[in-house]
Amino acid sequence: MRSTLCVAGDLLREALHRRFLLALLLAITLVAGVLGWTLQLEVIDGVLAGTRLFGSALSHDLTATDLAMRPVYSAAALFLYVLGSLFGVLVCSDFAPELFAVGRIEQLLALPLRRSQLVVGTYLGVMALALACALYAGLLFTLLFGWKSGVWSWCILAGGLAGCLAFSALYAAMLLCAVFVRSAALSAVVGVVLLVVGLGVARPDFAAVFEVGTVRNLFIAAVSFVPRFWLLGRLGPVAGGFEPLSTEIVRAAAATLIFAGSCVMLAIWRVERRDY
Numbered sequence: 431m432r433s434t435l436c437v438a439g440d441l442l443r444e445a446l447h448r449r450f451l452l453a454l455l456l457a458i459t460l461v462a463g464v465l466g467w468t469l470q471l472e473v474i475d476g477v478l479a480g481t482r483l484f485g486s487a488l489s490h491d492l493t494a495t496d497l498a499m500r501p502v503y504s505a506a507a508l509f510l511y512v513l514g515s516l517f518g519v520l521v522c523s524d525f526a527p528e529l530f531a532v533g534r535i536e537q538l539l540a541l542p543l544r545r546s547q548l549v550v551g552t553y554l555g556v557m558a559l560a561l562a563c564a565l566y567a568g569l570l571f572t573l574l575f576g577w578k579s580g581v582w583s584w585c586i587l588a589g590g591l592a593g594c595l596a597f598s599a600l601y602a603a604m605l606l607c608a609v610f611v612r613s614a615a616l617s618a619v620v621g622v623v624l625l626v627v628g629l630g631v632a633r634p635d636f637a638a639v640f641e642v643g644t645v646r647n648l649f650i651a652a653v654s655f656v657p658r659f660w661l662l663g664r665l666g667p668v669a670g671g672f673e674p675l676s677t678e679i680v681r682a683a684a685a686t687l688i689f690a691g692s693c694v695m696l697a698i699w700r701v702e703r704r705d706y
């Protein structure tokens with residue numbers, strides 16, 4: 431276990447060395463700063479009288495602040511969930527291919543490390559990086575919206591953590607791809623395609639596009655293994671108390687973790703049997 435954590439720590443040190451983490455946090459801070467400067471909420475005695483963004487009026491309806499902010503918080507949580515997952519796929523796609531690059535993998539295997547420790551350590555290092563960014567972005571936007579509106583909710587932070595949960599499955603699939611083909615571009619494509627399928631194509635109502643018969647059954651079978659990312663996006667509103675926690679959301683979260691674990695185990699199996 432200690433060796434695995436050392437591999438994860440080495441990946442984090444590499445990210446810090448090339449200013450990777452600093453650039454991510456700076457980008458998140460910049461977006462929050464622009465939003466905090468341009469978003470204006472006219473709150474009068476607990477009533478939201480108007481909303482402006484970049485000087486343009488979005489709403490002038492008189493609504494209780496806690497009720498008016500519910501769709502805002504839900505939309506912000508969903509935005510952070512989807513954008514965080516997609517951003518993580520794009521910026522973390524090269525870690526695993528670099529690990530298995532010719533020259534470096536031979537050097538690592540010469541160390542007193544097991545191959546499984548290299549795979550798991552790389553996965554945990556990337557997930558630690560994603561978790562740090564999700565916590566920072568979630569807390570920053572929660573403080574921003576709470577300060578602007580006077581209504582405090584964990585909705586946005588939960589949306590960021592839900593994105594980290596979805597990314598655990600996405601990166602596991604990307605890691606599995608990298609052990610077969612050392613290509614950052616292909617790993618990113620796998621992550622993006624899996625995210626798109628899990629958000630929309632794998633929804634039950636999408637199968638209605640096909641006529642009842644063999645094609646529909648094949649489609650349902652093909653997408654049955656894909657995590658239900660559209661359900662994980664509802665974790666933000668659930669944490670904010672805007673909607674109840676349903677059993678299908680719990681099952682979707684459990685299935686996502688099982689999918690991630692399965693991909694990591696397959697990656698370990700492939701690395702153990704590969705001749706480097």
